[in-house]
Amino acid sequence: GENVEQHPSTLSVQEGDSAVIKCTYSDSASNYFPWYKQELGKRPQLIIDIRSNVGEKKDQRIAVTLNKTAKHFSLHITETQPEDSAVYFCAARPNMEYGNKLVFGAGTILRVKS
Amino acid sequence: GAVVSQHPSRVICKSGTSVKIECRSLDFQATTMFWYRQFPKQSLMLMATSNEGSKATYEQGVEKDKFLINHASLTLSTLTVTSAHPEDSSFYICSAGGGTKQYFGPGTRLTVL
Numbered sequence: 001g002e003n004v005e006q007h008p009s010t011l012s013v014q015e016g017d018s019a020v021i022k023c024t025y026s027d028s029a030s031n032y033f034p035w036y037k038q039e040l041g042k043r044p045q046l047i048i049d050i051r052s053n054v055g056e057k058k059d060q061r062i063a064v065t066l067n068k069t070a071k072h073f074s075l076h077i078t079e080t081q082p083e084d085s086a087v088y089f090c091a092a093r094p095n096m097e098y099g100n101k102l103v104f105g106a107g108t109i110l111r112v113k114s
Numbered sequence: 115g116a117v118v119s120q121h122p123s124r125v126i127c128k129s130g131t132s133v134k135i136e137c138r139s140l141d142f143q144a145t146t147m148f149w150y151r152q153f154p155k156q157s158l159m160l161m162a163t164s165n166e167g168s169k170a171t172y173e174q175g176v177e178k179d180k181f182l183i184n185h186a187s188l189t190l191s192t193l194t195v196t197s198a199h200p201e202d203s204s205f206y207i208c209s210a211g212g213g214t215k216q217y218f219g220p221g222t223r224l225t226v227l
Contacts, residue, residue: 032214043207043218044158051214089157093214100146100211104158 002027002094006105013080015114023090023105024072032093033073034102035064039086047088048075080112116142118210120219127198128227135193135222137208143188144210149181152205152221164191198226 003026013019025033031052036044050057050064050073057064061080066073077084087109091102117140127133137147147164162183163171170183182194191210195202207221 034215036218041221041223043220046215046217049215100214100216101148101160101163102216103160106157 002030002092002103004090004092004103004105006090006108008108009106010109010111012111012113015080015082015112017080019075019077019080019084019110019112021075021088021090021108021110022072023074023092024070025092025103026071027092027094028068028071030092030094033064033066034091035062035075036089036091037086038089038107044089077110080110082112082114085110085112116140116210116215116217118208118217118219120208120222122222123220124223124225126225126227129199130197133195133198133224135195135206135208135224137191137193137210137219139189139210142210144191145188146211147185147191148209148211148216149183149191149193150207150209152207154205158207161193166191195224198224200226202226 006023034049035047037047038044048062048064050066061078063076087107089107090105093102119138121136145166149161150158151161152158160173161176164183164185166185172178185191203226205221208219209216
């Protein structure tokens with residue numbers, strides 16, 4: 001089945017700097033890759049997603065890039081702010097045989113220091 | 115995004131009792147809902163896929179008789195933890211799909227004494 005690896009497990013950046021989180025996946029048939037932000041004790045919030053027919057997507061300070069050949073995708077946060085501090089999870093949706101379920105990475109704790 | 119609610123948000127129970135958790139999609143119909151379990155500082159572990167009008171599909175290693183799932187309508191799925199024990203203490207989160215995207219409920223913190 002699909003396996004998603006996420007790096008780094010923790011990331012500390014200075015306010016205003018950029019943060020990059022990377023994920024790799026194993027199933028070349030995976031076609032949808034969302035990113036979720038989870039604050040302590042709260043629900044994961046969908047912040048951006050990308051489909052396999054697109055290489056890059058941007059939404060204000062957040063962008064996601066996808067390299068299908070290498071089977072990896074990355075989250076880029078520019079001009080980080082203290083409120084960006086949270087746990088970020090990447091996910092991949094395997095082929096339709098698995099229905100609509102997602103396989104999650106282990107998560108990255110992002111700390112933005114002011 | 116779509117709105118998913120979950121009830122209760124927190125429950126404390128004695129060992130051996132059963133606990134029911136509700137997941138509702140408030141502004142859309144969800145033929146499929148998902149139940150996850152999350153331990154502190156860990157990722158989301160999919161427990162089962164809840165299908166409206168049919169049996170749930172459980173992930174490997176998840177006991178279907180322990181974690182009963184009922185998806186009786188297009189807006190409601192329930193997870194019942196039967197004969198709960200302290201090792202069942204965890205954060206349980208549901209999600210519902212609106213097309214491709216999945217939206218999560220606020221989660222239920224279960225503590226079994």
